[in-house]
Amino acid sequence: MLRRGKGIELKSTGEIQAMRAAGLVVARALGAVRAHAAPGVSTGELDEVADQVIRDAGAVPSFKGYHGFPASICASVNEKVVHGIPSRTEVLAEGDLLSVDCGAILEGWHGDSAVTLPIGAISAADQALSAATEAAMWAGVEQVRAGNKLTDISHAVESAARAAADRDGVAYGIIAEYGGHGIGTQMHMEPFLPNLGKPGKGPKLRVGMALAVEPMLTGGTADTEELDDEWTVVTADGSRASHWEHTVAITEDGPWVLTAPE
Template sequence: MMVLKTRAELAVMHKANALVQETLRMLADHVRPGVSTAELDRLAEDFILAKGAKPAFKGYHGYPATLCTSVNDVIVHGIPSERCILKEGDIISLDCGVVVDGFYGDGAVTLPVGKISPEAQRLLQVTRECLELAVKEARPGRRLGDVSAAIQRHAEEAGFSVVREFVGHGIGRSLHEDPQVCNYGVPGTGPELRPGLVLAIEPMVNEGSPHVRVDADGWTARTEDGKLSAHFEYSVAVTENGPWVLGVEG
């Protein structure tokens, strides 16, 4: 069942997502060759706790860290590690969630480590564009399939593929609520979007094939062919005035 939020609840979710975005901006200043993903995780946890909030991911279904740090061919759910040291030319997806006053915020960005290849840069650009196009569809009267189709169409027109095993989601008092937000779909299908619905829209776009394999840790999801993957995410409220990217604008 989709849970619609009041304006007061959206205001709290805006605060939560503003902290997510602030955390991601802080981390971007520390993403450089020689830094471990475990160090990024410590920075994020300390920052979130200092703001009086709670990391959303740590302990969620047993997940051991504050961030998901997904490097190169890792699509999502990469576990921070002292052994994972960033090097020039890598890309890293930082996925961050927080809880503020009982409501969740969730967002992700993929960043270059130093100078990256033109091919990697194009993947990042196209994936971010997929998110921006999907956000534009998050308005009353549109259907969920319109959001999903916008992602798939732009990614595939650029020669990339979209991940099907992992999806976006509704968000509110729970980290994952209905509906699932696929990165592929048919325009004009699915439930109608109504004011008060909040969607965590998160395109996951692969350089090569869409196929996925999961490591023995049960979390780390990689591209099956070892090629790069990028991931961007916003939590977006559907309002009478159009999409509201929580924590970013409005």
């Protein structure tokens, strides 16, 4: 049965398993997008691919209609950080860096995940940026454990991003305005999960909580701007961005990545 832990939704084992089913739908949709993403393909086509996979599973896209969002995925190309609107007129080209965010609702439960995909051959700098973002996500996932505090996750994400920056010789921008969140019977729930900060702060994590861990890094500034469509967020300096995300549940045995492929 659902309970509240300092404002954060707590789920039973069965409810977490229901979230896993939703997470697997998201994983399959992103897998289909990955298989179709190539030079000459539009982001609108990729949106149709994801939408079909979600609906074929008996689920509903989380994003479509959410506060008026017009599509089933967010497709953010190059300098677009997040919330990019797919379009039939936006055709991918060799060397593009594409971040795809996808959500699905199955029997009332939400799954939410994002990946960054290379379109054809991409630069070494873009490969490193995506790898750094993914590593930061996994560092955060590792801290989604009962007994930790919320910002232990934030600190792990930031520390991994800064370690990658030192290794790669690039001052990666860590986006502060956007971050992770609670998830369950709604897509966005308490708490907001920052992608940087000191450890040991915020609510104590408990078994039954579920969080979306989603770092966004850039190859330049951490400053962003929102386009006139009132959705698409871009880097202020035009540098490229990467976005990775998984939905993670806290179990007695540690983190369970609900949106990981089977």
